[in-house]
Amino acid sequence: MPLKKKNKFLWFTGISVLLTFIFFFAMMAIFWGRLTPMNQDFLFEIIKQNAVYFFISFFLFFEIVAYMIHVVLNNFFIPLTKIPDEISVILKVNSSHRINIDGGKEILTIAKAINLFADHYETLQKNTQEEINRKRAELEIEKNMLASLFDELPQGIIACNIEGKINLFNKKAKIIEAQNHIIGIGRSIFDIIDKDIIMNALYEINVKKCKKHAAASSSFITLSPGNVLIQADISPITDQRDNFAGFIVVFYNIGKDFELYAKIDNIFKCTANEIFSCSDKIKKENLQTPEIAFIEENLKNFEKDYIEKIKERLPFLVVSDRDIITTVRKKAREKLNISLMPEFPAHINWIRIETYSFIYAFLSILTILKNKTLKTTFKCTLFKEEPFLAICFHIPDAEKNLDIFKDDNLSLTLKDFLKYHEAQIHLSSNEKSEQRIKILIPLAEMKEPEDVRNIVISRDSYDRPDFFDFDLFKKRKIDSKFNQMRLKDIVYTVFDTETTGLDTGNDEIISIGAVRVVNGRILCGEKFDQIIDPKMNIPLESEKFHGINDEMVKGKPDIKEILPLFYRFSEDTVLVAHNAAFDMKMFSMKAVETGIKFDNPVLDTLLLALIVYPMHERHNMAAIASFAGVDIVGRHTAMGDASATAEIFLKLIPLLSKKGIHTLNDALKASKNTLYSKLKY
Template sequence: MTPSKDRTVPFLRRIRVRLIISLVLISVIPFLIISAAILSSLPEGTAPDVMTPIYVMGVFLGLFCAFVAWQLAEKFTEPIDEIRHGAEIIARINLSHRISVKTGDELESLARDFNDMAHALEGAYSELEDRVRQVTLNLQEEKSRLATVLRTMVEGVVAVNEVGEIILMNPRARSVLAGGPEFGVGSPLNRLLPKGRVDYHMRRLRAAWEEGRDGVEHVIFPLPGGKLLKGVMAAMPGPGGERAGFLLAFRDVTEEAEREKQIETALRTLPTRLKSPMTSVQSIAQIIETHKNLSEEKQKAFVCALRSEVESCLVQLQEGEKAEARMPSSHWQGQPTDAKGLVEEALAAIPGVYAHFQPPEGPLPPVAVEPYGCILAMSSVLRWLAANSTGWNPVEATLEAEEDMVVATFRLAGSQGPSPEGMESMLVEQQGEEQITIAEAVKRNRGEIWTRVSEGSFEVRFGMVRASRMPQAESGVRIFDDQPDFYDFDLFLARSGAEVRETLERDLKDLEIVVFDTETTGLRPLKGDRVVSLSAVRIRKGKIVQAGDFHTLVNPQIPIPKESTLFHGLTDVMVKDAPSIAEVYKSFGQYIGGAVLVAHNAAFDMKFLEIAARENELPQVDNPVLDTLFLSYGVHGDLPGHNLDSIAERLGVTIEGRHTSDGDARATAEIFVRLLPLLEARGVRTLGQAKAFCDRNLILRWQASRF
């Protein structure tokens, strides 16, 4: 239902004003005509004496007529206003609302007709709802089955929107990534995983999508503390075939990687452990061979010692065979990649380095690497070469195919080069990842790195194995093409991060909004009352986000009065182990980000947050704030009741959990969403207009409260 552009009626066209003017004119004009007739019939010279009482009578008559006209207009227009507001609520928000007009005339009949129409529409809508409910139940059943699959998967699954904000996270992913309440739905993925890797793979997937390729990226995320995640990432199509986001599926392979390291250590130390018994075998064999005249007793002793050492060698070899049999590939999972693109990305990652890349003349075979780790290693080598150059000659980069490898050569001309010993042990540093050496990074990619001096130039050669030399398939997480769309992805559009002025000019329905509510120990924050519960709900694109709510109890560090407990049900025992307001305030700040805040009677809640920030030396919340109290007053100022219960009843909102912060926050969010079309009908569309609307109605309500 499309709202009218502006429901504000010009002053002189209002029924009340026109009715008052008409009644006053009807009453005063005959008096003026009679007065003029009397004046024209009076003899000359007597007019001034007669006109004075006539003027007085005229003034009193005009005032009396205006007063009577005002009262009649009020009586006449009051039911019209009731019908107008009721019709608007029925048409836009609540079909079960009924207009109550008791005038005994045509206006009451008109109200009855409106109510009959609303009843008929409600019946038709109810029938439609029944059909939709049945379809929804079927979809919900399918969704529940798929949700069960997600819940029981050993792989973590995360879906993000086009700008990388999480819209779905299964329990396995949540447990592996171990985020708090501020790291749920709506949080950027690159706050949970290394930012550089996330951005890199999303950039590659976007490029593949634009080229019409159905790209799938094999991803690896090394995290601080030695944790390692492996998986795949793919672009996710929307209902219209457009790219709507990205899907990441991964496994925590930390234990496997640690086991691989232990097995690899066992195999590497095997020669050392065999050295001692083999040396003993060799010595005994030489003694027997040299001293052939040994007594039989001594020969038996040497043979026994020889047998013991051989058995020891066999034990060590058997342990090595077992370790080798258990050992999977210790390399990171690679994917076919263009070597030329890797070198170009590495050069682009260090813009301050004086370097020149001479691309190969012909095509090169793809290489099997984990691309982002390979790029980090190359850029570290380039940075090391540049740091050891005179600055006059560029670092030259070339590519060529050699046997089973594609080799990138980084040449520093006119130099014998620095000492290569420190290069392989140099750390490849990347924020949010485990630090490893260049040698380890190359090894994980099955590559080789070495240096040489050729024709007066120092070279670092970076070998990458050809993809054709690798097995056709490697074990890992898979994403199947027939995976169904089972979640509503209308929430893919994210906040833009615009400047304040641009934000004020944005449509309310396009803003990221957080609706919040608090429960407290009392109503006097300046007298020591404090927060005991804080909850928040997100609204995006004019819709309430059904997941990722913020809710926590708060330890106020003062006793909760009994009268407050009767109000919200929270006791000292319930909040005893809850976090302090300082901890909650920080988490709440991360949750809201740059969103617009909405509350009912917002000044009350904001005052508690202001005091919490001041007492704990934390930054104040400076987000834009809207208040449903003044939005409702501006829309329905001539209707009684603007507390949360009255507004909810008028707009058809059911409050579940009244006087709990999470219940009231969700009810306030529902009210705000239902006020949006009413505000739009009054010309209030942008954030700036809504703030001005709140400010204007705050003053009007304050003035009305004084009389």
């Protein structure tokens, strides 16, 4: 626990007085021991007769000693201990800060000299900053041109590091996000695109690289959380040694195209079926003519050509049997509550499919099986049956009628899938009276399409505009999630709350404001700012403090709706707040009501400031912001205080580093040792 100036003074004074007493009485004892018994009696008689004078002399002597100690402490010792902290503020936090302390003449001379140096340092820093700003302004034009071009691209673009954390994205990428699936710097792409799909694509890229393919890329089609059907291309990002450093996803919204193609497809099929139906009636009436036969033959040829055109239009990809069946298994569990238990062959088999229709067709098969058998668990065996990959579903109940899987009874969806993939479906039984549905899909070679996207980005070409952060491509050592990470490498959510009062048991949260900090930068585009209906009247005293009244919260969402959204916003980050104990207590009081329990690590700028500035008597936000050179805009609003806290926190990080606090674990341990950490709400 850091000692205050008063505590240090008392300790130093007490020890000094004690040592003085010990020294004085030791000298007296030595002097007394050297006297003869007769002299001792004589001296004792003198002291006895003049006891009052001796007592007053002793008292004055120790008063003088105490006063001298007090002068030394206040004029030299205490000011000297404050100067290093003041210099740190000038050098690392606020160059406009000046040393203003009371002390002796020598101390004031030192402070004056340091302030003079600080004036020169500030002037130099301002000149340097002006030059940097001038150069930056020149680059800003080019950067804005690049940003405009980047944002106007017809494709959505997301770049990620090796862990799937997003480093770059453009405006078009935002079309695939949903309320609880946010695209942002430092967030995970796996919240947007299924992790299995990404990992399958990266596995395919790795296989291609091992086989020395010139264009090691992969493609897939999937449905985003926002129900947007996208076609995506993934390409690797490599460093100078060709090591994998991340990947870039370029995607298109193909939902509208598929809707249009589906309408055209339906019109064609309906028309063809009507014509074939009429042709059958003519044949039954024995009215067949060469012209009708010619039309029928042309229609069949046109149907074949149409299927080939459909196949050209669909994005067929070469995928492994393990990858696609694993994806089907996951989708079946999520959408149908069906457990699929596949058995894979020893060696990987490759098939050329259109992934979206493949998954949809297999989900249709599983839906039929579930409805027919009333079971939710099915076994599936894969094996090679040249020139096909055989996928067999085992149905233990042989009495169930599964004629729906015979050619004449197949739905249009399954028929189309079989036609477009040149696949086959068979229904059979084995010696154990088990029925089997066997789907045969042509095998394919691992071959790169000619028009595949090939983007391999070298680290030499990295630039750093504001809309992305390539520093996240660097590998970091992570132990126990965050604890051993350097403070400057962690993603933070800096937040503040406004409440109806200070009673955590009875008062309510009426506002939450938060910003994200990634790689030492506050992301202006990622904020959480929400007013909350507390379902109670806001006291006038509180309204005067934060300015939020009953009219402002009327019709706003309640805490049950907002707290889960904030939990999602702050997920996988370290929480930072000023006097965080109060805010976290307010959250914990809502755990039962909302079902939300925050288990994020928490840092408190109040405690961190106490570590960095132990000699300062005030550690409230205004005081810390003052000597840190942070302007608070919107004081006592959740967003205003959150933004100010974020700036203060970033100013504290280099000062913590100077004190040997480099990791989150260091900061948490140091915070626990401060006096204010013992406060309870």
